[in-house]
Amino acid sequence: MxxxxxxxxxxxxxxxxxxxxxxxxxxxxxxxxxxxxxxxxxxxxxxxxxxxxxxxxxxxxxxxxxxxxxxxxxxxxxxxxxxxxxxxxxxxxxxxxxxxxxxxxxxxxxxxxxxxxxxxxxxxxxxxxxxxxxxxxxxxxxxSEHHYENMVADEMVVNAPVSTVWKNVVAYKRNTSPDKYWLFKIGMPSPVESTAEGYYLGAKRKCIFSNGYVFDEKITTYEENKNLIFDITNQPRDPEIMGHIDILRGQFLLKDNGNGTTTVTGNSWYRLYVFPAWYYGIWAKSITRNVHIRVMEHIKEISEAR
Amino acid sequence: MFLFVIKYLGFLKFIPGLGVVFDAWLKIWEVINGRKTLDYIDNIEAEVEKWTGITTSIHKYGGLQFNLGRRELGHIHSNGLLDMLLSRKIKQQLMEEDGRVQHHHSFKNSGWISFYIKDEADMDFAISLLRMAYEHHKK
Structure with missing residues (x-):
């Protein structure tokens, strides 16, 4: 002994x-x-x-x-x-x-x-x-009480008219392309599909992740071809990172560039449950940004497909 | 990177313990990069501690500090940067004799010098510099 x-x-x-x-x-x-x-x-x-x-x-x-x-x-x-x-x-x-x-x-x-x-x-x-x-x-x-909320915004130009992009922003078919972000590659769930029960204010929406996680969402702002805001009404509780961050709201802003292209801006609001925020905020930003990029690249791909 | 942090984030040194953490990051960085800096610092510490009246402590901004009584002889940050206080005259002389001896990274117009320890020869020179400071302050 x-x-x-x-x-x-x-x-x-x-x-x-x-x-x-x-x-x-x-x-x-x-x-x-x-x-x-x-x-x-x-x-x-x-x-x-x-x-x-x-x-x-x-x-x-x-x-x-x-x-x-x-x-x-x-x-x-x-x-x-x-x-x-x-x-x-x-x-x-x-x-x-x-x-x-x-x-x-x-x-x-x-x-x-x-x-x-x-x-x-x-x-x-x-x-x-x-x-x-x-x-x-x-x-x-x-x-002490801890509270930290932040917003991440990303922008992408899609070579398609705004009406085509809008259709794919509200809901999009399954994304089968391989993950590029290293955390997705080592097992973090990435967004693969979005479904909506309709194209109207108050419609329920679902964002489905690669491991089967489903984020329940509700459309709270619906301005066709311009502005889509959805609140997250239910999200999975999991020992992985998703138990330490709440995605509160998402938004897609579309701008018709007047030349057949559309600028898509994706915004996400989140709340952290892990501190220090100066450290975890960097990770949360990076993860949210890569969720945006994956979704927006997919929207770009299916919108530009002839 | 080190100089950037010192210059622009130096105000954070007043948060207790942050200097020690910053120095821990320097240590990890040196080890990850396969450098022997920490071994050189250990050897310098072992040698200098043999001298009568020398004690070591954690420098207030992180790193290893050598003291003679209540006076600081110098300190080594874990990236191998030795900072020492000498007289302006000795500093001038040293800088003329050896190009590796530089103005202190923050206090140029003072008797402080900075010297990077990168290999064994630098380690031996650092010991001789500390010995010089030791003899200078012992008087």
Whole structure:
């Protein structure tokens, strides 16, 4: 048993157990107590927890030489273990964890380095102060309300008259072309088809994704050949990224260029449930943009087909 | 990239812990690019820590800082950039003798110098520069 419970093993084990416990307890307690916090992962959970995990791991490794390159690789292994545990116990999706991994690795490594210098100094006041500061920041952030909404807009020129494009904007047949965006290629669902029960205001619309996900939508603005707005009325809850972002509304604006071509502008509004927004916002923007591009390229292709 | 961050995002250094995180990104970047910068920094740390009165700490903006008592001798960012404070006279002399020694990336008109550690020879030179600062400040 002693051979298994080495400081190296304990560093990985205890840091991950503490991390898992903090996240699990936070989710459990906040969901029970504060409705507005349920389902949201905060900045503190993604930054403070890995930082603390790094400090804890290094506490177990403090009696051995810890060159920089070794700390970088150990922080990577520890991040990988944390990701595997999140997949198993927190039921997070693979793509969501791929997106999380750079953040986890860098904050884990920063924690490892901070721990290395803390334990080298062996100053208990300093150690307690650092942990207390992290705890305060964690609780303040977790107990705060988080709200982030954004809009992404993309534009494309289609070499077809506006009436033809409009027909394909409201509903389009199945897109069988291969995915180009790397996240779609590794398994993130991409939009493949859109159906509408009619071409009128209030009509129900469905956006179908490659894995069978269906977004239920309702047309809220219908200005033929000009403006289509649809609200998302129901969307799948899934451990993958779609559980952490809500698409709120979509819009297609069409502009007749007067030369037989049409400029299509696609707008999407979304709300994030994962923070920090400065990090996840980049991903959300990129994913939404690539959803737009895939849909608009398909609309362009079928509208331009003779 | 490093200079861009320092120049345009430098104001973020006042957020506690952000410097350490930025330095962690530099470390990851160096390792991903297969550079031995972190090994050189470890070797410099091991050597300089042998000198009487030297302590190391995390630099306030990230990186490894060398101290002689309460005075900072210099610090190394994890991309291998050594920043050191000398007198203006010594700085001038060093810059004339060796082209690798440059003005500090932020404080040009001061005794601060910057020096990039890219290989073993640079590592040895960095140690000799730190020794020079050590002797200078020990007086």
């Amino acid at each position: 002693k051979k298994v419970l080495t400081p190296l093993f304990n560093g990985y084990l205890v840091s991950n157990l503490v991390g898992l416990l903090i996240i699990g307890l936070t989710k459990y307690l906040t969901a029970k107590t504060y409705d507005f916090l349920g389902g949201t992962y905060t900045l503190a959970e993604f930054l403070i927890v890995p930082f603390l995990m790094g400090i804890i791991a290094v506490w177990f490794w403090r009696h051995e030489p810890l060159p920089g390159s070794r700390l970088v690789s150990r922080a990577w292994y520890n991040s990988f273990i944390a990701i595997a545990l999140s997949f198993g116990f927190l039921r997070e999706g693979v793509i969501c964890l791929v997106i999380l991994s750079p953040l986890l690795w860098s904050f884990m490594l920063a924690g490892c380095y901070a721990g290395r210098y803390m334990f080298k100094r062996d100053n208990q006041t300093l150690n307690v102060s650092v942990v207390a500061l992290l705890a305060i920041f964690f609780f303040v952030d977790v107990m």
